Amino acid sequence: MIALIQRVTQAQVRVGTRVTGEIGPGLLALVCAERGDSEAVADKLVAKVLGYRVFGDAAGKMNLPLSNIDGAGRAGALLLVSQFTLAADTDSGLRPSFTPAAPPEDGRRLFDYFVAAARARHPLVETGEFGAEMQVSLVNDGPVxxxxRARN
Known part of the structure; x- marks a missing residue:
């Protein structure tokens, strides 16, 4: 599985005119399941996303995870958005191949599992809508x- 994480001051995802997820300071994670991925791989990636130290400590160094974004124990929010294009094979030609991505039914199952696992471990989790045409807006903080990636 792949996650592209971005440290944000705010982020939002819409499907049409409906807001499906919106956060303040935290992480936006675009998430993709690849062929052969499993729940064990999803668990590894959830742990990595939640534990990755991308927030500044008192000295301004990236030392703090999402659960402690200000050094005082305040948790940041997590916005999870499915994005199968992260698995694209772009090695040849001018058109991406999506063969490495998990089939839609496996992708949905693993994304739903990823969301549930993240919610079990973190208090502030919002999402997009799997398979929908979404508009994602964000203010990347840094940019960071x-x-x-997690694999079997």
């Missing part, structure tokens, strides 16, 4: 963006 990391590409994370």
């Amino acid at each position: 963006t990391f590409w994370l």
Whole structure:
């Protein structure tokens, strides 16, 4: 599984005119399941996303995870958005191949599992809508963006 995480001051996802998820300071994570991924892989990636130290400590160094974004124990919010295009094979030609991405039914199952696992471990989790045409807006803080991957 892949997650592209971005440290944000705010982020929102819409489906049409409906807001499906909205956060203040925290992380926006675009999440993709790849062929052969499992719940165990999703658990690894959830742990990585929640534990990745991308927030500044008192010295301004990236030392704090989402659960402690201000050094005083305040948890940041997490906005999870499914994005199968992260698995694109772009090695040849001018058109991406999505063969590496999990089939839609597996992608949905693993994204739903990822969301449930994140909610079990973190108090502030919002989401987009799997398979929908979404509009995502964000204010990237830094900018700080990391590409994370977990595998079997």
